[in-house]
Amino acid sequence: MARTVSIAQARQGDSHTIQEIGIPSLVLMERAALGATGRLLNGNFDLTNVLIFAGTGNNGGDGLAIARMLHVRDVKVTVMLTGAEDHTSTETAQQLKILHYYKIPVMPASTDLADYTTIVDAIFGIGLDRPVEGKFADWIDAINASSARVFSVDVPSGLNADTGEPQGATVKATATSSFAYAKKGFVTESGKQYTGQLFVEDIGVYLDDHYEA
Ligand SMILES: NC(=O)C1=CN([C@@H]2O[C@H](COP(=O)(O)OP(=O)(O)OC[C@H]3O[C@@H](n4cnc5c(N)ncnc54)[C@H](O)[C@@H]3O)[C@@H](O)[C@H]2O)[C@@H](O)CC1
Numbered sequence: 001m002a003r004t005v006s007i008a009q010a011r012q013g014d015s016h017t018i019q020e021i022g023i024p025s026l027v028l029m030e031r032a033a034l035g036a037t038g039r040l041l042n043g044n045f046d047l048t049n050v051l052i053f054a055g056t057g058n059n060g061g062d063g064l065a066i067a068r069m070l071h072v073r074d075v076k077v078t079v080m081l082t083g084a085e086d087h088t089s090t091e092t093a094q095q096l097k098i099l100h101y102y103k104i105p106v107m108p109a110s111t112d113l114a115d116y117t118t119i120v121d122a123i124f125g126i127g128l129d130r131p132v133e134g135k136f137a138d139w140i141d142a143i144n145a146s147s148a149r150v151f152s153v154d155v156p157s158g159l160n161a162d163t164g165e166p167q168g169a170t171v172k173a174t175a176t177s178s179f180a181y182a183k184k185g186f187v188t189e190s191g192k193q194y195t196g197q198l199f200v201e202d203i204g205v206y207l208d209d210h211y212e213a
Pocket residue numbers: 014015018025026028029032055056057058059060062089123124125126127128129130131132133136153154155179203
């Protein structure tokens with residue numbers, strides 16, 4: 001079985017790579033998005049009308065980079081953002097700026113998802129830190145109820161990546177691209193029901209040079 005890591009290990013791997021090795025965060029994000037975009041382009045997804053459902057953290061930033069990579073390949077893509085454009089992480093703000101250059105439509109999140117053939121779930125990754133409730137739960141319920149195929153970025157949003165237990169409303173994905181390593185929660189009986197087909201993308205983060213799991 002492929003190696004799995006805890007959320008703490010995943011975070012440690014990212015920060016070591018960025019801060020000590022010196023590979024910029026946006027480079028890791030670009031590699032993550034390239035890997036995921038390849039799965040979307042080469043997998044069994046109807047890319048007629050793609051929605052990127054993006055959060056304001058770096059998981060959302062990955063989603064925005066995927067939006068751009070699909071757009072330049074002539075895929076029709078729309079972005080829904082769960083929060084205000086001026087309340088995003090640094091990397092996600094940069095990805096938004098790039099999207100605006102390309103004039104890719106960005107709109108506030110909603111539950112009206114009927115038109116989309118594929119939904120990319122980039123709401124929460126390993127930064128999930130509390131149960132999913134309120135409007136976030138409404139959005140995730142709408143994603144799960146839609147007829148679109150759902151592709152999750154790094155972690156199905158709402159899933160506790162350590163335990164594989166849902167933290168309130170949780171996306172049930174058709175497929176998930178996880179970055180660097182699969183997460184421990186994905187191989188539990190519960191977690192397996194949420195990831196769908198699991199891919200692991202090499203983004204240039206390797207734990208063995210500094211950390212014994
Ligand atoms: N540079 C890096 O560290 C990399 C990060 N990557 C991506 O970044 C993700 C982690 O990014 P972040 O640490 O920004 O975290 P996330 O983007 O997973 O989520 C953080 C945001 O969600 C909010 N949040 C958490 N739980 C919530 C809840 N229940 N209801 C409402 N809001 C909630 C937090 O307040 C925060 O604003 C990874 O999963 C991966 O997708 C990748 O781009 C690879 C490199």
